[in-house]
Amino acid sequence: MLCRTLIFTLLFWSSALCLGQSASVHAVTPDYAGQTISTIIASNPFISFAEFSQTMVCNEQGEFEQPIPLKAPKVVQFETGVYQLYLYMMPGFHYEVEFPEYIEKKWEEQISPFYQPLAMPLAVLSRTSLSTQERIDGSMDVNHVIATFDSLFIIANREIIAHRKSGQQVNTDSLIQQLEATFHTDTSRFFSDYRRFRYGALKLNEGRTGLARLSQDYLGPTVMEWHPGFIELFRALFKDFIFYSANSGNDGQSFRNLVNRTQDFRQSRQLVLDHPAVWSDTLAEMILLQEFSELFYRGEYHKEAILIMLDSMANNPVTPQFGIYSAQLMKKLSSLVTGHTPPAISLEDLDGKTWSLSDFEGKYTYLFFGTTDHYGCMMEYPFLQSYIEKHSDYLNVINVMTSEDRNKLDDFMHRNGYTWTVLHYEGQPGVLDDYMVRAYPVAYLIDRNGKLLLSPATLPSEGFEQQLFRIMRSRKEI
Structure with missing residues (x-):
C-alpha cells in the first residue's frame, strides 16, 4: 500500500532542464552544538549511490552551513542523530532552515542492519536568491506546498485503504477532484507531475484499476526517473514484475532462460516491453534494472548471468544515463561475488x-x-x-x-x-x-x-x- 510521503524517493529528484551554479543551507540550532550532519545527494534510483556526500560538525553555537554544488534542482538529504531529513533545493538559492530537536542515535541502532531513520522534511524558514538577494518566506517555498499536499494525500489514502479493507467502495475520483481543486492553480511542471503520480497511487490502492491503465494514465508517457513521485509510483506498480510474470505463463520461463542461458538483454527487454503496461523501451530497461537488483539475491537466477546482462546494458543503454545506472548497479552487486574485489575498507x-x-x-x-x-x-x-x-x-x-x-x-x-x-x-x-x-x-x-x-x-x-x-x-x- 502506498501511504508514505516523499521520504526516500525524494532523494532521486533532479531535472536536466534547469541550469545553475550552487546553493547553500544554513541553520542555528543550539542543541546541535558539536553534532555531525551528513549532507548527501543520491544519484541512482536503484541503489544507494551518492554524487555528493560531506559531513560537517556544528560549531559551539549549533551553527551549520553547507555549500552544495547544484547544476539542477535536487532533493538533498541531511543525516544526523536519528533523523533522515530531506529538502528540495534549487541552484542559485540560499536556504535558511530549522532542524528538529536533536535525538542521538543509540549504539544498538547504529549497528542494527534493520534500523530505519526517522524520515521527515526539513523546515524552511526562508529562501533567498543568491543573484538578486530577493527573499521569500518559507511558507511560500515549494517544500511547504508539497508538505501541505502530502498531508491531505495521506488522509485521502487512509480513507481509501480503510474502505478497501472493509469491503466498501469509495469514490476515489471524487477525492482526487477535491485535492486538485485545492492545488490546481499551481501549474509548475514538477508539482503538476507530482500530483498526477500521487493520484495514481490513490487509484492503485483503490484496487479497481488494472496495471496497464495505471501505468499509461498516471505513470506515462515519459520516464522521469529523476522525479520522486514517478519513482515511488513506478516501484509500487512494477515491484516483483518478473516474479509475477514467471508465475502467470510462459513469459517467466522464457525470461529465466534468456538470463541464465543466453544472457540476451535485448530479447529480455523486448519480452518486458511486450507487456501492455510497458509503454517504452526506456521503461522496460528501468524495470530490468529494478528487478536485477532484487533477483540477484534469489536462487533461481545465476549471479554471473545477471552481471553479464548488466554489463551489456551498461555498454548498450537506451540512454547514456541508464548506462551509468547499469554500470553502478553492476559494481555494487559484484562487490561480494567470489572472484571480484570486495568493498573498500579504511x-x-x-x-x-x-x-x-x-x-x-x-x-x-x-x-x-x-x-x-x-x-x-x-x-x-x-x-x-x-x-x-x-x-x-x-x-x-x-x-x-x-x-x-x-x-x-x-x-x-x-x-x-x-x-x-x-x-x-x-x-x-x-x-x-x-x-x-x-x-x-x-x-x-x-x-x-x-x-x-x-x-x-x-x-x-x-x-x-x-x-x-x-x-x-x-x-x-x-
Whole structure:
C-alpha cells in the first residue's frame, strides 16, 4: 500500500532542464552544538549511490552551513542523530532552515542492519536568491506546498485503504477532484507531475484499476526517473514484475532462460516491453534494472548471468544515463561475488593506524565481523587466536568490531590475550551495509591477490580451518 510521503524517493529528484551554479543551507540550532550532519545527494534510483556526500560538525553555537554544488534542482538529504531529513533545493538559492530537536542515535541502532531513520522534511524558514538577494518566506517555498499536499494525500489514502479493507467502495475520483481543486492553480511542471503520480497511487490502492491503465494514465508517457513521485509510483506498480510474470505463463520461463542461458538483454527487454503496461523501451530497461537488483539475491537466477546482462546494458543503454545506472548497479552487486574485489575498507586499529585491504595482500585474509558481547562471536574468538598462532605465515585475521566504546574494546582484547588485528567500524559505519552484515558473526575469505574467495566464508566453529587447507591443497600451496 502506498501511504508514505516523499521520504526516500525524494532523494532521486533532479531535472536536466534547469541550469545553475550552487546553493547553500544554513541553520542555528543550539542543541546541535558539536553534532555531525551528513549532507548527501543520491544519484541512482536503484541503489544507494551518492554524487555528493560531506559531513560537517556544528560549531559551539549549533551553527551549520553547507555549500552544495547544484547544476539542477535536487532533493538533498541531511543525516544526523536519528533523523533522515530531506529538502528540495534549487541552484542559485540560499536556504535558511530549522532542524528538529536533536535525538542521538543509540549504539544498538547504529549497528542494527534493520534500523530505519526517522524520515521527515526539513523546515524552511526562508529562501533567498543568491543573484538578486530577493527573499521569500518559507511558507511560500515549494517544500511547504508539497508538505501541505502530502498531508491531505495521506488522509485521502487512509480513507481509501480503510474502505478497501472493509469491503466498501469509495469514490476515489471524487477525492482526487477535491485535492486538485485545492492545488490546481499551481501549474509548475514538477508539482503538476507530482500530483498526477500521487493520484495514481490513490487509484492503485483503490484496487479497481488494472496495471496497464495505471501505468499509461498516471505513470506515462515519459520516464522521469529523476522525479520522486514517478519513482515511488513506478516501484509500487512494477515491484516483483518478473516474479509475477514467471508465475502467470510462459513469459517467466522464457525470461529465466534468456538470463541464465543466453544472457540476451535485448530479447529480455523486448519480452518486458511486450507487456501492455510497458509503454517504452526506456521503461522496460528501468524495470530490468529494478528487478536485477532484487533477483540477484534469489536462487533461481545465476549471479554471473545477471552481471553479464548488466554489463551489456551498461555498454548498450537506451540512454547514456541508464548506462551509468547499469554500470553502478553492476559494481555494487559484484562487490561480494567470489572472484571480484570486495568493498573498500579504511578503518583504524586500536593504536589509531589506518588500514585498507590492500595492506594485507600477499596472504589469505579472513575478514570477520563481530562484537564484544554477542555469544555467537565469543564462541568464535578462541579459534581466531589459534589461527594467529598457527597460520600467521599465510593467513591474516582481521576483525571489524562494532564495540560501543573503543576503550572497552582495547580492554577486551588485552584481558583475553587476543592478538589479531582489530579495526573499529566507527570510522566507516557504512562498511556493515557494504558487506551485508545482517547478523553476527559473519566472515569473508579474501585471496592473496585481494579477490573474494569465499563469500561468505565458513565460520571457525563450522570448519573454516579445514576448508582453508582444502583450498591451499587444491592450489598446491601445501
